[in-house]
Amino acid sequence: MTWKIRHQGSPEAVEGLTLAQVVEGLQEERWKFTDEIMGPNDRAWTPIESHPQLEEVVAELEHPVEKPFEAETGLDMNPLIDVCLVLLIFFILTTSYAAAQKVLEMPAMSKEKTKPQPPSFTPAEVKKFTIRVQARVVDGKPVLKVEDQTVDQADLLPAIKQWVQRTGKTEMLIDASDDVSWGTLVAIQDAAKGAGVTKAHIQAKPGGGGGKPAPPRKASHP
The missing domain is CATH 3.30.420.270 (Nucleotidyltransferase; domain 5)
Incomplete structure (x- = not known):
């Protein structure tokens, strides 16, 4: 009980196939839907898309069922990591700038006699x-x-x-x-x-x- 398949109008055919092998070949796109096939009980070549035993298979391959979209439920940490890096850079720059501004205030001594003078010691x-x-x-x-x-x-x-x-x-x-x-x-x-x-x-x-x-x-x- 074997099947034969050939390209449309071609005199050469592939013989000795099972129905499962024919379906696998269609799924792998080795044959086109317009290629011709002859089953064990067929007397003439028939296009694959028109063969009674392969019509449903062809319909499924032409219009595959789309899987419903599933939203990702995992937590995306990338935005949090980006914010942490920005804050880290900000604090590093702030600390460096504050250290650069560390200056000892050394005001000039006042010459006005009215202001109190610092205590003197021997x-x-x-x-x-x-x-x-x-x-x-x-x-x-x-x-x-x-x-x-x-x-x-x-x-x-x-x-x-x-x-x-x-x-x-x-x-x-x-x-x-x-x-x-x-x-x-x-x-x-x-x-x-x-x-x-x-x-x-x-x-x-x-x-x-x-x-x-x-x-x-x-x-x-x-």
Whole structure:
């Protein structure tokens, strides 16, 4: 019980096929609906689309049933990730900008006699309650001393902390020359704060003239 199939009008035919193989060939588009077929009980060639046993198969292949659209139920995390990245970049830029704006305010000393003058102390009095930090510029580089002991800027915090623990003093006197940069003064005050110093006094220069505006005589850490 085999089937034969041929292209329309062709003298050559493929023989020995089962009905299932014919249907499979139609699904794989090896044959066209207009090709001719002859079943075991047929006496003449018939177009595939007109054969009684293949009409339904051809109709299904010509008009396939469309599957209903199923909406995705999964949670799309892409928008949330995009928002998080934007916020991360914003906070990084904000932090960098705030760090760049960290500047020590150093207003000029007033020359008006009507304003109250800062208290003055003798060297002996100052030495009793403060740790002295000296800052100078030598060959274009800052040179720092903690109680006459030269230290690198990177070792400033442990050096000050050692004196705080040894003497119990929590106030510091900064003796800086006019050519010392504000960045160095900020580094000294930051190291003092980290070492446990509660107040940092900046020594006023006699005369107060020339150069950049003189720094405030006393700066308290919050």
